Amino acid sequence: MNPVFRPVRELSEAIRARRLSPVVLTETFLERLERLGPRYNAVVTITRERALGEARRAEGEIAAGRWRGPLHGIPYGAKDLLAAAGAPTTWGAAPLRTQTFDTDATVIQRLEAAGAVLVAKLAMVELAGGMGYRQPNASFTGPGISPWGADAWSGGSSSGSGSAVAAGLVPFAIGSETWGSILSPAAYCGVTGLRPTYGRVSRHGAMALCWTLDKLGPLGLTADDCGLVLEAIAGPDPHDSSAADRTFTHDAGDTAGRRFRFGVLRDVAEGAEPAVRAAFRHSLDTLEKIGTVEEVTLPDLPYDAIARTILFAEAASAFEDMIESGAIAGLTAPEDHYTPYARDAVLAKDYIKALRLRGVVMREADRVLARLDALVAPGRPATAPPLAGEFRSLHRPALDPMGAIGNMAGLPAVAVPNGFSESGLPTSLQFMGRAWADDIVLAAARAWQATTDWHQRHPAID
């Protein structure tokens, strides 16, 4: 079988039945990473030696009847903010290109325990975009490129995680989201991305950008695959106090006949690109096949300002040394050389006010979501921007109420492909649910993917 563009579940069944060798599978993806990775600026380090060691071990264990589960023998890539012993962990930043850690991040450890095979550290926007970059060329590995267009940005900050999955360089990848960093590359690269509930997955060994906003999650070809990966990486961790004492069991049950209750924020697609609005309107019709759709409202609050104040204050503190020392002048994006200094203007009182408002937003969002299975909205308001030029302005940042609310309230969301623009760039649909309802948003996304075939379309690569 050709293993490229096959869901993890299919690969896993073939491996377990010994119709597919983990070693051959790993060699296939290593070859693609080496040959195609540079085309998309998707890769920082290929972990060939480690990968082949893990693949041989998986093959031996499975041959001996010791199958660890659905990720056993499956190659994957990790965003380069996750520590992996024996390889650089650059955080996408030129000044840190030789940084190494002695141990693996908890997520890497858990994936190893599940038998998955780390084949690459994937490219990312420098410091996960925390310095305020405004254009795609913001990583020492170059701007991430979407496999759907030579001049199309992959999104960020999990740029390589999105493009590597979309180009068939890995079956799945791990990304991180503080605000938009999983959903944006999932949308621009036309793949499925899961932002888990805050606290679902340990961040130990991951670069911290904003302690109260950072989440780790998977990107894959299907929502089912994301659920399989979440089950492997979720759970408490004594090294991360934010990691909740909750395990996660992926429910892969058939969604046929299940009826979902969806909500749409009034005017949520207002201001979106025409192709995105058209795809979203069409999606709402399709969603009627698997549930009901109703308009809902949230109080008029400055959602973006609240989330941005928290992000600015925490990021300024997390990178205080780099900012105060002037080391940010060594970053790739010219705007990252000075933008962070303005964050000294966030006053303590305003940060606390943002945290008080966060409580209001959490309660109001939960009040609305308690009656629903998920809020639906475009995954991003636009298709992939071109590589040159700013995609947001310093004066008027693009408003993203779903992203602001979802991230400040720590809510789970899944982004799935839902169409294409006239120029062939993917559009995206997101399902956002109550805290800890990761299984419900995944079920809704699985039901969507059982009804549509957007996730089965892949860019012409070879």
Added chain:
Amino acid sequence: MRRMSEPAPDPREAAFLFELIRARYGNRLTPDQLEGVRRGVVAVVAQSTALRAVRLSNADEPVQRFVPFRADA
């Protein structure tokens, strides 16, 4: 919780805060970069003004869990 009509950001606040930042970092920034920082400060002040326009009750606590520490607990 009530959102009051949002006053325009006070340009004097942005000017004072920008001066503070210029005093701290100005010697390492070019005029163009300083102008970028000034615009960034204006944006931060606008964002703070939006927050201040929402009235909360005294009981609305910040979401910031504090847990007393004890190594053997």
